[in-house]
Amino acid sequence: MKAGFGIVPAWLAAGVAFAAAGAGFFLHPYFCAAVLAAFVIMCAAGAVYGQSRFFLPVICKGPKTSSSVALTFDDGPHPETTPALLELLGRWNASATFFVTGQKAEKHPEIIQQILAAGHCIGNHTYSHDVFVMLKPAGKLDAEIAKTQNILARFNIRPTAFRPPAGVVNPKLKTILEKYKMSCILYSCRGPDMGNRKINGLAARIGRKVQSGDILLLHDGHPGTARFDPRQWLAEMEKILIILSKQGLVIRSVSGLTGLPVMHQSSRLKKAGHHKTNERTLP
CATH class of the missing domain: 3.20.20.370 (Glycoside hydrolase/deacetylase)
Structure with missing residues (x-):
């Protein structure tokens, strides 16, 4: 069993979140805010629950x-x-x-x-x-x-x-x-x-x-x-x-x-x- 250091979920989630927020801004500013808020909540959860491997293997x-x-x-x-x-x-x-x-x-x-x-x-x-x-x-x-x-x-x-x-x-x-x-x-x-x-x-x-x-x-x-x-x-x-x-x-x-x-x-x-x-x- 190895703990490699490749791409981690946080990087992918950040890319998706900012892309969605950018696109959503033209639909409604609240959508943009909701996407970014969800990403912040994911980051907080990933920090407290390290077993999720959100930030690192x-x-x-x-x-x-x-x-x-x-x-x-x-x-x-x-x-x-x-x-x-x-x-x-x-x-x-x-x-x-x-x-x-x-x-x-x-x-x-x-x-x-x-x-x-x-x-x-x-x-x-x-x-x-x-x-x-x-x-x-x-x-x-x-x-x-x-x-x-x-x-x-x-x-x-x-x-x-x-x-x-x-x-x-x-x-x-x-x-x-x-x-x-x-x-x-x-x-x-x-x-x-x-x-x-x-x-x-x-x-x-x-x-x-x-x-x-x-x-x-x-x-x-x-x-x-x-x-x-x-x-x-x-x-x-x-x-x-x-x-x-x-x-x-x-x-x-x-x-x-x-x-x-x-x-x-x-x-x-x-x-x-x-x-x-x-x-x-x-x-």
């Missing part, structure tokens, strides 16, 4: 015939959650992909080392996890991605997978990801857990939805609320593993599920945008 699941799923964790790492999760995944011999923020990776380098030492992969989730970053200038988004790439290069890795905060995309993201030779990885199954603010019954909600080929969205970040109980959260994570096992679903890496590389490892990495040498693709 994305990977959100693997083959339904795979009898497998992939686990992904966003917003970490965090010392109260990630090490305990790694221990749990190790006991279950389960692979996962961690979409980390550059800010937290910089703050907790020892946990990044633990994730890699355990054989898991790491993706780019921007530096600051600004949920409004897609509304800001392209330079800001580029800087968020590049800064995180440079921080992760200290661990001799170069993520080739990017997940935007809150799953929101925009027309600028495609060009930026092409620049860094990255793919956009979203998801097809979530609780939702509201960034670990809604833990009660999370495993049961996942169990009712999950299907073969799904990429699961979970979080290992701490929501920063007093009500969050890391022990309760970890228990829900184990329940999810039990449910997947009972449903006969094998847990594979995102790369193993989709065939798309998530991360390269190298003995020598330079800053984002520069040449890399001696790279090794990790599953």
Whole structure:
């Protein structure tokens, strides 16, 4: 499965919309306004629902015939959650992909080392996890991605997978990801857990939805609320593993599920945008 960067629906929709608006203007100005308004609504929906692939190709699941799923964790790492999760995944011999923020990776380098030492992969989730970053200038988004790439290069890795905060995309993201030779990885199954603010019954909600080929969205970040109980959260994570096992679903890496590389490892990495040498693709 490949995430190519060819013509995307947004370009075609823009051409049709402006052509129709131009022609319609001579019929009635209101028709022109209605066509352009519909196009704006399509753009807004395409940004919020990135799985529509309106602005760029994305990977959100693997083959339904795979009898497998992939686990992904966003917003970490965090010392109260990630090490305990790694221990749990190790006991279950389960692979996962961690979409980390550059800010937290910089703050907790020892946990990044633990994730890699355990054989898991790491993706780019921007530096600051600004949920409004897609509304800001392209330079800001580029800087968020590049800064995180440079921080992760200290661990001799170069993520080739990017997940935007809150799953929101925009027309600028495609060009930026092409620049860094990255793919956009979203998801097809979530609780939702509201960034670990809604833990009660999370495993049961996942169990009712999950299907073969799904990429699961979970979080290992701490929501920063007093009500969050890391022990309760970890228990829900184990329940999810039990449910997947009972449903006969094998847990594979995102790369193993989709065939798309998530991360390269190298003995020598330079800053984002520069040449890399001696790279090794990790599953």
